[in-house]
Amino acid sequence: MTPSDSMPAPLDAEYFRTRLLDWFDHHGRSQLPWQQERTPYRVWVSEIMLQQTQVATVIDYFQRFMARFPDVESLAAAELDEVLHLWTGLGYYARARNLHRAARCVVEAYGGHFPVENVEALSALPGIGRSTAGAIIAQATGQRAPILDGNVKRVLSRLHGVGGWPGRPAVERRLWQLAEHYTPHWRCADFTQAMMDMGATLCTRRRPACLLCPFVDDCVAHRAGEETRYPESKPKKTTPLRHTLMLMLIDEEGRVLLEQRPASGLWGGLWGLPQFDDETQLRDWLDSHAPGSRFGERRQPFVHAFTHFRLEITPLTAHLSRGSAGVAEGQHWYDPLQPASLGLAAPVKALLDAQTTLL
DNA sequence: AATCCGGGGAA
DNA sequence: TTCCCAGGATT
CATH class of the missing domain: 3.90.79.10 (Nucleoside Triphosphate Pyrophosphohydrolase)
Known part of the structure; x- marks a missing residue:
């Protein structure tokens, strides 16, 4: 199946970006700790902490982490135990182990410079996948890089009525395709942040605030009155x-x-x-x-x-x-x-x- | 490509 | 309790 066949046409990309960024300028988040002094290191740590974890929980951990490890060299030089100690309570401790390993890798292989020039090198680092690599590039450099996290999946699947569980490869491919379609070359940091803010504050999993949404008239899910149907949840495996x-x-x-x-x-x-x-x-x-x-x-x-x-x-x-x-x-x-x-x-x-x- | 893994928070 | 989240790693 080719993308153009039997798929609802996406919105005009320029229309979407304009409306989204206009919403972001009024309602988006721009005062988060990692949005100040946007070094690749700070953005990277924040993105890892934000994996599977909400902003409100991360803020304090991020501040403490930065106070102790202000740069990638200090993190690479630290004992893993101390990194894990600062991570205690955040959960998903493999993230901390990967963070520590990646820091040493960045120092040894790249002389402390994050390879933010290309997605492949970045996503080769432990704990950095396709979406996190895109987020780091967009936030730290402003270069065009699409992301597809849980928030973006929710926004896009509702906007286009993309059915099926996003864990299914065909569904995920379609969502990446849409993310690629909309991601702009200008203001890419704001764009990706806006997509996440939309998903986190407006297009929430339950009780989305559709009347405040700039795409209320465009959203396939909303027009059908079935916002909470998307994205579909993981099918329950019948226990063997x-x-x-x-x-x-x-x-x-x-x-x-x-x-x-x-x-x-x-x-x-x-x-x-x-x-x-x-x-x-x-x-x-x-x-x-x-x-x-x-x-x-x-x-x-x-x-x-x-x-x-x-x-x-x-x-x-x-x-x-x-x-x-x-x-x-x-x-x-x-x-x-x-x-x-x-x-x-x-x-x-x-x-x-x-x-x-x-x- | 499909499955596994992860821990805390929200409902 | 269950669900699921700012996904990645493993096979």
């Missing part, structure tokens, strides 16, 4: 359903065999029932670990929900006919009538509690 068998091996005194799980991973370090992917594995295990046992019954499966998946658990019972097997390392015979204080996985506890009521 996995299956497992849990063996309740019961001795003649009604005790149940538990095994301690590996220290890491699901239910790390907790005690659980022996688990198997299928009944063959389970029978093999019984043959080698509890040869005197007889197979019991397959009970009603139930589903336990995790964050990332659901687990269908099928309980199976088996009985030891001649006393108990020995207790090996990492094993425990659990007496439902005199339960020891063990960390139990939730569904295992439910099974053991149910077993108790059967006695």
